Amino acid sequence: MQFPFARIASAIVLATCQLLAVAEAKPIAFAEGTTVMAEYGGGTMTEIQAYYSPNYRYSIGGGHLTLDSEVNDDEHDITYARLNFLPKRWNLESAQANVFVWAGAGEAQIGGTGDREFAWNAGAQFDYETRRIYASLRTDLHEADSFSHRIHTLQLGVAPYKHDYDTLAVWFVVQGRDYDDDLYQGTEWALLLRLFKRNAWLEAGVTNDGKAQAMLMFNF
Amino acid sequence: MKRTLIAVLLALSTSIAMAETIEATVNGLVCGFCAQGIDKTLRKHPATADVVVSLENRLVAVATKEGMDLTDAELRKALTDAGYEVKAIVRTETPIGEIRAKLKAAQ
Numbered sequence: 001m002q003f004p005f006a007r008i009a010s011a012i013v014l015a016t017c018q019l020l021a022v023a024e025a026k027p028i029a030f031a032e033g034t035t036v037m038a039e040y041g042g043g044t045m046t047e048i049q050a051y052y053s054p055n056y057r058y059s060i061g062g063g064h065l066t067l068d069s070e071v072n073d074d075e076h077d078i079t080y081a082r083l084n085f086l087p088k089r090w091n092l093e094s095a096q097a098n099v100f101v102w103a104g105a106g107e108a109q110i111g112g113t114g115d116r117e118f119a120w121n122a123g124a125q126f127d128y129e130t131r132r133i134y135a136s137l138r139t140d141l142h143e144a145d146s147f148s149h150r151i152h153t154l155q156l157g158v159a160p161y162k163h164d165y166d167t168l169a170v171w172f173v174v175q176g177r178d179y180d181d182d183l184y185q186g187t188e189w190a191l192l193l194r195l196f197k198r199n200a201w202l203e204a205g206v207t208n209d210g211k212a213q214a215m216l217m218f219n220f
Numbered sequence: 221m222k223r224t225l226i227a228v229l230l231a232l233s234t235s236i237a238m239a240e241t242i243e244a245t246v247n248g249l250v251c252g253f254c255a256q257g258i259d260k261t262l263r264k265h266p267a268t269a270d271v272v273v274s275l276e277n278r279l280v281a282v283a284t285k286e287g288m289d290l291t292d293a294e295l296r297k298a299l300t301d302a303g304y305e306v307k308a309i310v311r312t313e314t315p316i317g318e319i320r321a322k323l324k325a326a327q
Contacts (some may be wrong), residue, residue, distance in 0.1 A: 031301055056257070056303035080257025093278070105277060116256075128323035131250050135304020164327060165252040165273040196253045218257060 026127070027051060027084035027100055028059040029219040035059070036218050041177065042211035044150070044184055046072055051084060059084045062104070065142065068182045069151055075111030076149070078119050078142055080104045090128075097128035108144040119144040131162040134171070152178040157194065168197045173205070175213075241316050242295055244280045247305040249273070256303045265290055265298070270316045278307075283316035289317050 029035040030053060037049045044067065051061030062081040069075065082104030090097040103125045108119035120143055129134035135156045142149040147181045154176045163169035171194035178187045192205030201217040249255055255273050258262060258280055262271045267288035272281040284290050292309045299306045 025253070029253065030303065031261060033257055055301065072276045086303075089248070089303060091246075091303075093247055096250050096254075097246040108289065129250055144327070163252055164323075165255055167252070167327065169252055198252070199256055201253060208241065219253065 014176070018196040026054050026098065027102060027125070028056060028086055031055045033219050037059075037063075037215065039215040040213060041219075042188060042190065042207040042209060042213050044068060044179060044188070048151055049082075051082075057086050061081055062106070067142070068185060069098075069102070069182055070183060070207075073112060074182060076142075076144075077111070078106060078121070079108075080106030080119065080121055082121065091208070095128060095130045098126070100127075108142075108147070117144040117146060126183040127167075132159050133157065134159075148180070149183060150180045155192075166198075168195060170195055173203070186212075228243050229289045232317055240283060241312050241319065242290060242312055243290070243297060243310050243312055243317050244282075244295055244317075245278050245308040246251075246299055246307055247278065247307055249275050249276075249278050249280075249304060254303075258299060258304065260265070261298050262295075265294070272316055272320050274324065276326070277323065279323075281319050 027035070027049070033053050035049075035051045035053070037047075038045045039045070041047075042157070045065065047063055047065045049057040049061065049063035053059035060081075060083055062079070065078045065080070067074075067076045067078070082102050083101040085098060086098060086100055088099040097174040101145075103120070103122045105118070105120045107119045109115070110117065121141060123138065123140040125138040127137060128134065135154070138153045140151045155173055157173040159169065159171050161170070173192040173194050174191055175190040176187050177190070189208040190205050192203050192213065194201070194203040199219045201215070203215040205213050207213055254276060255275065258269050259273055262268050262282055263278070267284045267290045268282055268283045270283040273279070282290055282295065293307060296306045
């Protein structure tokens with residue numbers, strides 16, 4: 001599934017060049033802030049994460065990820081600790097762009113055998129957003145002795161109106177998610193409705209297979 | 221010389237006493253979900269009485285408690301530490317309630 005991802009990458013670069021805006025849930029909320037996230041991804045992935053940010057540059061925390069293959073009976077439960085880092089932020093007059101990177105380690109339980117293995121993970125995200133349009137490109141790698149999973153996620157969104165600090169933000173989002181071949185054949189597409197206000201974020205939609213996708217996030 | 225110094229100090233103290241609201245123009249302020257960090261951080265400062273954040277106007281306004289002050293340097297540092305870029309800071313006599321009402325009316 002490298003070629004679909006290459007097409008996705010090209011699309012995002014083009015979109016960025018055209019000054020379309022980008023943004024997704026960020027692994028670092030704000031200084032001295034805590035972020036709690038839960039995501040259900042069409043039955044292929046389920047993830048919960050919690051992070052604390054001493055400052056806006058990094059956050060520490062951990063999570064649990066379940067990867068359930070659509071292709072075979074493989075199921076991997078990965079529990080990890082992770083460090084997220086913001087190496088670069090661009091604060092523009094009406095936009096913001098970020099580069100996030102992260103790395104972590106933990107333990108994976110292999111479904112079927114019940115074996116436990118050391119696992120590590122790494123990833124990166126680029127996002128650019130205005131108050132009307134956004135896009136983000138995220139890549140995750142999870143490795144252990146018995147598996148190597150890559151998940152690439154592209155999100156493009158548009159807001160019907162400009163939200164403000166005290167008003168509800170509404171976004172319509174198209175998501176393309178490319179798993180490695182052992183998890184899912186092809187690229188999984190989803191249409192999502194994203195709502196957020198103050199410290200609460202809710203996102204829900206449906207994939208091209210008719211499966212539900214949802215995410216819930218709180219900052220406090 | 222002494223009179224000049226006293227006059228300057230008097231003018232300065234009057235200016236500080238009358239400054240009810242500090243308004244900062246901020247770049248990168250595009251997401252309400254993210255901007256709550258600014259609100260949270262500024263409200264922790266002992267001199268802060270109230271905070272208004274407007275994405276539309278790229279504005280962060282802070283009202284200080286009577287007899288207390290938040291210096292420009294402190295405000296700039298708080299906003300920079302929150303991850304944003306400060307373009308300008310001005311002190312006005314406009315009550316923060318009036319600013320909030322104007323912003324609400326404009327929405």
